[in-house]
Amino acid sequence: MELAVDIREMTKADFDQVVEVIDQWWGGPVAQQAHPAFFHEFGDTALVAVEDGELAGFVLGFIAPTAPPVAYVHLVGVRPDLQRKGLGQTLYERFAATCRARGVRQIKAITTLANEGSRKFHLALGFEERVDGDYAGRGRARVIFVKRLD
Numbered sequence: 001m002e003l004a005v006d007i008r009e010m011t012k013a014d015f016d017q018v019v020e021v022i023d024q025w026w027g028g029p030v031a032q033q034a035h036p037a038f039f040h041e042f043g044d045t046a047l048v049a050v051e052d053g054e055l056a057g058f059v060l061g062f063i064a065p066t067a068p069p070v071a072y073v074h075l076v077g078v079r080p081d082l083q084r085k086g087l088g089q090t091l092y093e094r095f096a097a098t099c100r101a102r103g104v105r106q107i108k109a110i111t112t113l114a115n116e117g118s119r120k121f122h123l124a125l126g127f128e129e130r131v132d133g134d135y136a137g138r139g140r141a142r143v144i145f146v147k148r149l150d
Contacts, residue, residue, distance in 0.1 A: 003085055005056050007094050010046040015039040017055050018048070018077070025077050034060060038074055045071075047094055049078075049087055056082055059091040063104055071099035071107040071149070089125060100149045109145040110135070119143060 010018075015036070022031050039046050042062035049057040057078040064070045073095065078087045096107055111118040113131065123129065127145035135142035 003051060003056070003082065003087055003090075005049040005051045005087065005090075007047055007049045007091065009044055010039055010048045010058065010060075012039065014048045014055065014058070015046070018058050018060075021055065021079075022075075022077055025080055034075060038062065045095065045098060047091060049091055051082070055079065057087045057091055059095050061095050061099075063099055063102060068106075069102070069104045071096070071104045073107065073109045076109075088121060092125060096149055105149050107147050107149055110142050111145070113141050113143060115143075 015034075015038075019031050019034050022034055023029055038060035042060075045061050045063060047059045048055060058076070059073060060075045061071060061073040064072055073092065076088055076091055078091075092107075099107060107127075109118075109122060109127070111122075119129065122145040125147070127147045129143050129145050131141055131143055133139070133141045135144065
């Protein structure tokens with residue numbers, strides 16, 4: 001089934017809507033992770049997918065000013081009724097295309113060990129994963145996903 005969505009840069013109204021729905025979409029209190037810096041400071045790499053005028057999905061990411069630069073996806077979300085239809089992958093691909101056009105050759109994302117959904121999703125997209133036992137502080141392990149954009 002092909003989705004008829006428009007993917008574009010996020011507006012302030014879109015960001016406000018993301019914050020309103022993310023807890024409902026993810027089934028828990030995570031709205032605080034949708035930090036406004038991902039819109040206000042990294043706005044041209046924050047994307048939304050819109051279907052029939054309604055928010056269908058989003059990706060909050062940025063290009064880190066490292067040498068060489070690395071793209072980082074902080075949050076990606078798809079409306080529950082549209083999950084498993086390729087929209088998350090399409091959002092990632094659009095973000096990656098923007099990054100590739102800016103000379104970025106690697107994309108990265110991070111999750112917790114217990115987030116099996118995120119792990120399966122990223123592995124299905126061709127990411128490699130590794131566990132860093134102290135990534136978020138002593139004894140606070142995280143899974144780091146990395147994918148080449150070449």
